[in-house]
Amino acid sequence: MNAGFEFISSGTVTSPGGFMAGAAHAGIKKKDLDLGILASEMPCDAAGLFTRNRIKAAPVVLCQQRLKGGRATGVVVNSGCANACTGEQGLADAEEMASLAAAIIGTSPEQVLAASTGVIGHMLPMERLRAGIKQISLSRDGGHEFAKAIMTTDTVPKEVAVKVKEGNYIIGGAAKGAGMIHPDLATFLCFLTTDASVEPDFLQYALKQAADVSFNMVSIDGDTSTNDTLLLLANGRAGNQMISVDTESAEVFQRALGELCITLAKMMARDGEGATTLIEVTVSGAPDLAAARQVARTVASSTLVKTAVNGRDPNWGRVMAAAGRSGVEIVESKIDLYLNTICLAKAGRPQPFDHAGAVKQLSQTEVFFTLNLNLGSGSAIAWGCDLTEDYVRINSHHTT
Numbered sequence: 001m002n003a004g005f006e007f008i009s010s011g012t013v014t015s016p017g018g019f020m021a022g023a024a025h026a027g028i029k030k031k032d033l034d035l036g037i038l039a040s041e042m043p044c045d046a047a048g049l050f051t052r053n054r055i056k057a058a059p060v061v062l063c064q065q066r067l068k069g070g071r072a073t074g075v076v077v078n079s080g081c082a083n084a085c086t087g088e089q090g091l092a093d094a095e096e097m098a099s100l101a102a103a104i105i106g107t108s109p110e111q112v113l114a115a116s117t118g119v120i121g122h123m124l125p126m127e128r129l130r131a132g133i134k135q136i137s138l139s140r141d142g143g144h145e146f147a148k149a150i151m152t153t154d155t156v157p158k159e160v161a162v163k164v165k166e167g168n169y170i171i172g173g174a175a176k177g178a179g180m181i182h183p184d185l186a187t188f189l190c191f192l193t194t195d196a197s198v199e200p201d202f203l204q205y206a207l208k209q210a211a212d213v214s215f216n217m218v219s220i221d222g223d224t225s226t227n228d229t230l231l232l233l234a235n236g237r238a239g240n241q242m243i244s245v246d247t248e249s250a251e252v253f254q255r256a257l258g259e260l261c262i263t264l265a266k267m268m269a270r271d272g273e274g275a276t277t278l279i280e281v282t283v284s285g286a287p288d289l290a291a292a293r294q295v296a297r298t299v300a301s302s303t304l305v306k307t308a309v310n311g312r313d314p315n316w317g318r319v320m321a322a323a324g325r326s327g328v329e330i331v332e333s334k335i336d337l338y339l340n341t342i343c344l345a346k347a348g349r350p351q352p353f354d355h356a357g358a359v360k361q362l363s364q365t366e367v368f369f370t371l372n373l374n375l376g377s378g379s380a381i382a383w384g385c386d387l388t389e390d391y392v393r394i395n396s397h398h399t400t
Contacts, residue, residue: 004165005256007263011161012143013038013174016195018237021142023149026132028118028125029080035132036149038174038191039074039105044233046072046113047204049211051228057084058094059114060229066113070200073111075191075231076101076133077150079176083116083124084226093124100133115189115229117152117176147174150189158267162256166249167240169196171260177268188215188268190230192260196253197236199244206254207232214261217293217382218269219301232257266383275385277309277362282370283323286378291328296382298326299369303387309367310386314358316344319369334374340367 014021023036048067050060066072076097083090094116099109116124147157154176161172177188198206211230243249270278281300286292299305302322308315316337323330332348340361343351361367 003255004252005162005259008161008163008170011170011172012147012159013161013172013191013193014140014143014146015161015172016170016193016235016237018042018195018235019143019172019193020138020140021146022136022138023142023145024132024135026078026135027128028078028132032151033145033149034080035076035078035129035136036146037074037076037101037104037133037136037138038146038193039107039138040193040233040235042235042237043071043073043107043111044235045198045200045203046070046234047200047207047232049207049230051225053226053228055085055226057082057116057227058086058090059083059097059116060227061091062094062098063113063115063229063231066110071111072113072233073107074101074105075113075115077115077146077189077191078118078124078129079116079150079152080118081116081122081124082118082120082227084120086121086123089123093126096126097124097129097133100130104133104136104138113231115227115231117150117189117227120226143172143174150174150176152176155271156267158264158271160260160263162260164196164252164256166252167196167238167243169194169238169240171196171256173260173264175264175268188225188228190215190264192230192232192257194232194234195237196234197238197240197242198234198253199242202243202245202250203232203234205245206250206257209254210257210261213258214265217297217300217380218265219297219382219384269383269385272385276388277364277386278366279306279309279384279386280366280368281382281384282368282379283373283381284370284379285373285375286380287329287376288378289380290378291376292378292380293382294328295323295326295330295371295373296380298322299371300382300384306384306387309362310388312359312362314339314344314353314355314362319371320345323371330373331375336372336374338370
């Protein structure tokens with residue numbers, strides 16, 4: 001139990017009451033599941049966050065339009081084709097995709113959202129998609145297949161759920177993302193569900209706060225996507241007292257949602273394309289929260305830091321240089337830097353350390369950098385991964 005909630009073994013996006021899912025191989029990808037539907041047995045209050053890229057995929061536009069009403073019953077997702085840069089026809093295809101899914105769910109088309117992931121600049125193969133949706137059967141056990149269906153270059157599905165004791169409700173989630181990932185959502189799709197009853201304005205607020213400590217603190221390669229979609233559906237089936245802002249129940253919900261999102265974010269960083277090492281950057285002593293986040297994100301996204309970790313090279317000057325170009329006012333003579341428990345620099349100056357021991361630490365599957373700026377009380381954590389030759393190989397052949 002952690003702060004009033006606990007993680008559920010084998011939890012997924014359909015762990016909360018009243019949610020169902022299913023998936024199929026429609027032939028959008030050469031193999032594996034590539035089409036999924038997630039639905040609630042009853043209409044939900046819905047919140048969403050989307051890419052800040054000026055070029056937005058058709059399903060993102062559709063979701064933004066439909067979420068103005070703050071309600072949804074389900075979402076249909078395909079992998080293998082982004083349906084981005086596809087013009088008016090792309091939007092029409094996204095609308096048809098939602099309508100076809102609505103017939104499976106048993107709701108009106110306007111109640112269904114859509115999401116896509118894959119290669120940009122290709123039209124959806126609608127004949128395959130139409131046939132594939134008809135193959136999908138929704139069930140309470142379908143969450144695991146749904147998590148697999150949304151994968152692209154991911155090597156493992158990303159899914160998790162937590163149970164909150166107070167209110168006896170569950171929050172579940174499934175996400176995909178391994179490349180084109182950078183702060184301001186990153187290139188990913190994430191679908192969150194809860195059977196809690198949550199006041200709609202607080203639902204949107206809580207989602208934004210959770211994203212800021214998780215998905216907006218992940219960087220794999222410095223690129224952002226046209227399709228980033230983060231959705232949260234709340235159907236109220238748990239029958240708890242309505243969770244609203246400035247209440248103790250709101251604080252518990254926020255903590256549980258935040259920890260769930262952090263778990264998914266770390267799964268994404270760990271599974272970065274070609275990655276062998278998860279990098280965690282903790283910044284403390286910053287002037288404020290915004291400054292701490294900026295420094296942490298800059299270090300975690302540094303190509304030179306990523307390649308140093310991959311080469312098991314304790315070249316800590318790269319971490320200092322990244323912090324220095326973050327745009328945050330820092331004082332060199334106040335900075336302390338650690339690799340795991342090894343002190344590399346104190347008051348901005350080099351410290352003697354066991355080089356072989358540092359190499360050994362960098363050879364682990366998780367590497368932790370800690371910077372204390374000693375300027376204030378702001379602190380933040382960001383995640384990334386090493387940059388490998390496999391990343392170049394994967395992305396140089398992405399459409400073939």
